[in-house]
Amino acid sequence: MDALLHQILAGLATGGIYASLALALVMIYQATHLVNFAQGEMAMFTTYIAWSLINAGVPYWPAFFLTIGLAFVLGVVIERVVIRPVERAPVLAVVVVFIALLLILNSITGWIYSYTIKTFPSPFPSQPIFGRYLSPHEFGAILVTLVVLALLYAFFRFTPLGLAMRAAAQNPESSRLVGIRVGWMLALGWGLAAAVGAIAGMMVAPIVYLDPNMMGGVLLYAFAAALVGGIDNPMGAVIGGFLVGVLENVLGAFVIGNELKLSVALVIIIGVLLVKPSGFFGRVQVTRV
Amino acid sequence: MSALLELAGVRAAYGATRVLHGIDFAMEERSITALLGANGAGKTTTLRAICGMVRSEGAIRFAGEPIQNRKTEDIARMGIAHVPDGRGTFLHLTTEENLRLGAYVRKDRAAVARDLERVYGYFPRLKERSHQQAGTLSGGEQQMLAVSRALMLAPKLMLLDEPSFGLAPLVVRELFHILRAINQEERVSMLLVEQNAAMALDLADQACVIETGRMVLSGTAAELKRDDAVRRSYLGY
Amino acid sequence: MVTVTILLLVVACVLPFIVSNYRTFQLTLVLVYAIALLGLNILTGYNGQISLGHGAFYALGAYCAAILMDRFGVPYWATIPVAAAVCLVAGFLFGLPALRLEGLYLALATFALGVAMPQLLKYHLLEKWTGGVQGIVIVKPAAPFGLSLNPDQWLYFFTLAITLLMFILAWNLLRGRIGRALIAIRDQHIAAEAMGIHNALYKSLAFGVSAMYTGIAGALGAVAVQFVAPDSFNIFLSIVFLVGIVVGGLASISGALYGAFFIQFIPNIADEISKAAPWAIFGAFMIGFVYLMPTGVAGAVRLLTARRRAP
Numbered sequence: 001m002d003a004l005l006h007q008i009l010a011g012l013a014t015g016g017i018y019a020s021l022a023l024a025l026v027m028i029y030q031a032t033h034l035v036n037f038a039q040g041e042m043a044m045f046t047t048y049i050a051w052s053l054i055n056a057g058v059p060y061w062p063a064f065f066l067t068i069g070l071a072f073v074l075g076v077v078i079e080r081v082v083i084r085p086v087e088r089a090p091v092l093a094v095v096v097v098f099i100a101l102l103l104i105l106n107s108i109t110g111w112i113y114s115y116t117i118k119t120f121p122s123p124f125p126s127q128p129i130f131g132r133y134l135s136p137h138e139f140g141a142i143l144v145t146l147v148v149l150a151l152l153y154a155f156f157r158f159t160p161l162g163l164a165m166r167a168a169a170q171n172p173e174s175s176r177l178v179g180i181r182v183g184w185m186l187a188l189g190w191g192l193a194a195a196v197g198a199i200a201g202m203m204v205a206p207i208v209y210l211d212p213n214m215m216g217g218v219l220l221y222a223f224a225a226a227l228v229g230g231i232d233n234p235m236g237a238v239i240g241g242f243l244v245g246v247l248e249n250v251l252g253a254f255v256i257g258n259e260l261k262l263s264v265a266l267v268i269i270i271g272v273l274l275v276k277p278s279g280f281f282g283r284v285q286v287t288r289v
Numbered sequence: 290m291s292a293l294l295e296l297a298g299v300r301a302a303y304g305a306t307r308v309l310h311g312i313d314f315a316m317e318e319r320s321i322t323a324l325l326g327a328n329g330a331g332k333t334t335t336l337r338a339i340c341g342m343v344r345s346e347g348a349i350r351f352a353g354e355p356i357q358n359r360k361t362e363d364i365a366r367m368g369i370a371h372v373p374d375g376r377g378t379f380l381h382l383t384t385e386e387n388l389r390l391g392a393y394v395r396k397d398r399a400a401v402a403r404d405l406e407r408v409y410g411y412f413p414r415l416k417e418r419s420h421q422q423a424g425t426l427s428g429g430e431q432q433m434l435a436v437s438r439a440l441m442l443a444p445k446l447m448l449l450d451e452p453s454f455g456l457a458p459l460v461v462r463e464l465f466h467i468l469r470a471i472n473q474e475e476r477v478s479m480l481l482v483e484q485n486a487a488m489a490l491d492l493a494d495q496a497c498v499i500e501t502g503r504m505v506l507s508g509t510a511a512e513l514k515r516d517d518a519v520r521r522s523y524l525g526y
Numbered sequence: 527m528v529t530v531t532i533l534l535l536v537v538a539c540v541l542p543f544i545v546s547n548y549r550t551f552q553l554t555l556v557l558v559y560a561i562a563l564l565g566l567n568i569l570t571g572y573n574g575q576i577s578l579g580h581g582a583f584y585a586l587g588a589y590c591a592a593i594l595m596d597r598f599g600v601p602y603w604a605t606i607p608v609a610a611a612v613c614l615v616a617g618f619l620f621g622l623p624a625l626r627l628e629g630l631y632l633a634l635a636t637f638a639l640g641v642a643m644p645q646l647l648k649y650h651l652l653e654k655w656t657g658g659v660q661g662i663v664i665v666k667p668a669a670p671f672g673l674s675l676n677p678d679q680w681l682y683f684f685t686l687a688i689t690l691l692m693f694i695l696a697w698n699l700l701r702g703r704i705g706r707a708l709i710a711i712r713d714q715h716i717a718a719e720a721m722g723i724h725n726a727l728y729k730s731l732a733f734g735v736s737a738m739y740t741g742i743a744g745a746l747g748a749v750a751v752q753f754v755a756p757d758s759f760n761i762f763l764s765i766v767f768l769v770g771i772v773v774g775g776l777a778s779i780s781g782a783l784y785g786a787f788f789i790q791f792i793p794n795i796a797d798e799i800s801k802a803a804p805w806a807i808f809g810a811f812m813i814g815f816v817y818l819m820p821t822g823v824a825g826a827v828r829l830l831t832a833r834r835r836a837p
């Protein structure tokens with residue numbers, strides 16, 4: 001019972017990270033109907049930037065917020081420069097561009113920082129708060145995730161810009177008719193997604209250690225979470241993230257062993273795609289011919 | 290009085306299919322002008338060309354400024370509100386969110402709030418449904434929402450594409466009545482594309498007829514309504 | 527066209543005798559990759575089904591060969607047909623549920639397969655056969671019938687023969703009705719179904735055949751490299767295959783060869799600069815080709831030769 005509780009709580013912590021990355025994926029999907037295969041690498045790259053800042057002597061929280069800002073800019077630049085030319089291109093071209101982006105970010109990081117594993121600090125105190133159930137960092141990660149989600153929700157629901165972004169994602173043509181610059185809304189969406197990804201990266205790095213390939217597994221879980229929740233539903237992505245995190249931990253500890261944890265994500269992804277492709281909360285996509 | 294909207298030799302095509310073969314047209318301020326014609330004549334395409342939604346050749350001037358092939362969002366910001374074919378409602382947003390989006394480019398919050406109340410005054414049913422998802426509104430209500438959203442832009446010119454489509458005649462009459470009120474009270478000029486020529490000619494001051502991508506007739510609404518030959522050959526009644 | 531092919535063949539047969547053993551080994555790998563890329567091209571280039579997980583089928587073929595040779599003493603040449611059969615079935619079975627997935631979703635599902643593969647290979651319950659993290663070491667076969675060829679040269683010719691066979695098979699398959707059906711499904715799948723093409727059957731078969739090709743390549747590759755281990759079959763292998771067909775040329779048979787040269791030799795050259803450099807180059811070339819040369823090297827070659835022939 002004890003062990004189960006621990007796994008569930010730890011699962012919520014990693015689940016929060018998956019939820020954040022899944023949210024980033026859904027934000028981009030809602031606006032563009034594209035799956036950003038490079039989301040993980042974008043998060044990883046920006047986490048390395050945070051590492052550089054901290055190493056250069058910048059205190060943690062200033063470095064944290066500076067990184068978020070830089071990640072935002074990176075997201076905007078990538079959308080305007082790399083993605084815009086292929087927005088209307090056939091699916092294969094788009095997938096290839098995303099994969100190329102993945103490769104380039106991964107290799108640039110390896111080039112600049114080398115492939116040796118680095119430690120990434122956690123801003124949370126080392127005394128356990130909940131005793132043996134949850135480490136301070138895990139608790140902190142859940143907190144950060146919830147704060148980020150609340151802020152995003154408030155932004156989209158209550159601000160004019162958030163409303164405009166929602167409108168641009170749902171109906172670009174009507175949005176133009178009311179004067180919304182749809183192209184820039186897309187870029188903003190990418191910026192926000194990159195910023196959220198950076199937060200996810202900085203929360204996960206202390207757990208899995210900083211290494212250019214650290215986001216591969218996380219990305220897979222995030223895909224699973226986004227699909228479970230419905231790839232066009234932000235709330236669903238968040239719920240999906242927590243669900244996947246808990247499932248991963250519980251199954252890994254008690255059923256299939258820790259080495260096969262990634263296959264949980266694989267099974268979820270293929271299962272959802274076959275059984276209920278619109279996810280549990282998503283809208284069913286009708287393709288018009 | 291200089292023309293609010295002028296088109297000169299406007300040609301447009303969808304891919305290889307040429308739809309407009311040279312439209313010449315002028316519209317005065319404060320008027321309601323009806324653009325009539327059969328299905329496929331090019332009425333909707335003309336509106337879309339004005340808004341930059343389809344590439345065109347020739348000249349299009351709004352209040353003297355050339356707006357040829359400018360981006361749709363820039364043209365909207367100049368004060369042209371387009372109520373498109375199919376209404377273009379943001380179905381997953383609420384009624385009020387739809388209206389607020391109409392005023393997205395305006396900076397004066399107080400004026401926007403006043404306009405929102407005025408719009409609810411024209412269409413009280415929208416106020417009742419202000420927090421409902423727009424997709425759940427009836428056809429007539431969505432049409433009112435579309436017109437209201439256009440009004441929230443505080444436009445100089447409103448383009449309406451087949452506002453009577455799919456609506457019961459009583460609803461259309463109510464809507465057109467309100468359009469006339471808006472034209473007179475808000476001083477918004479209107480260019481109305483309609484297949485329902487009879488009702489359109491009742492509402493409009495001026496009218497013109499498009500046939501296979503060319504303007505073939507224009508004059509006051511009263512003239513066109515009176516002329517039997519015109520009515521029979523171009524307007525089908 | 528025929529003269530060029532014959533010329534190439536002659537050159538190919540002469541090469542192992544004039545270059546070093548290591549070069550011969552590298553050329554063998556080029557041939558191996560060419561078969562794998564041809565496989566991926568059948569599925570993605572000709573039939574439009576995006577796979578980001580073909581490394582998994584390569585791994586399947588490689589482990590088939592390694593397990594048969596090391597645990598059951600099967601001779602190397604017999605492992606090839608077995609790997610082919612296993613991967614044909616595996617691919618077809620994967621292709622059946624994949625029928626329901628379009629474009630991005632299929633890419634997502636195959637991406638997941640590619641990422642999860644190393645973990646699956648390391649699974650402790652299968653360790654008895656797969657050798658776990660350490661993998662399996664196999665011995666390179668010597669030339670039969672007392673031919674005066676060293677093992678590298680013999681393996682090169684063995685692979686060359688199989689490559690020729692696979693290319694001719696593909697050429698036959700793709701230029702006829704089947705090829706046209708695959709392309710029709712790719713470009714206008716609803717019209718294709720309306721015309722009477724049994725979409726489901728063709729698409730699953732395409733998956734099966736594509737997996738078979740890549741599995742054969744995997745088996746040959748395992749024998750050439752003499753080693754299989756889970757971490758060499760990660761998502762980057764699948765990505766490298768994608769790079770290969772984009773650069774070489776989608777929906778092109780010769781493209782598989784150009785692409786294979788590219789993915790085999792770029793790491794060699796770029797490794798000097800840094801460990802990360804080859805990947806950066808792959809990424810840059812992929813993006814470059816998508817924007818500037820979407821038909822790949824094969825397309826460029828076709829353009830050049832067509833222009834010369836035009837009056």
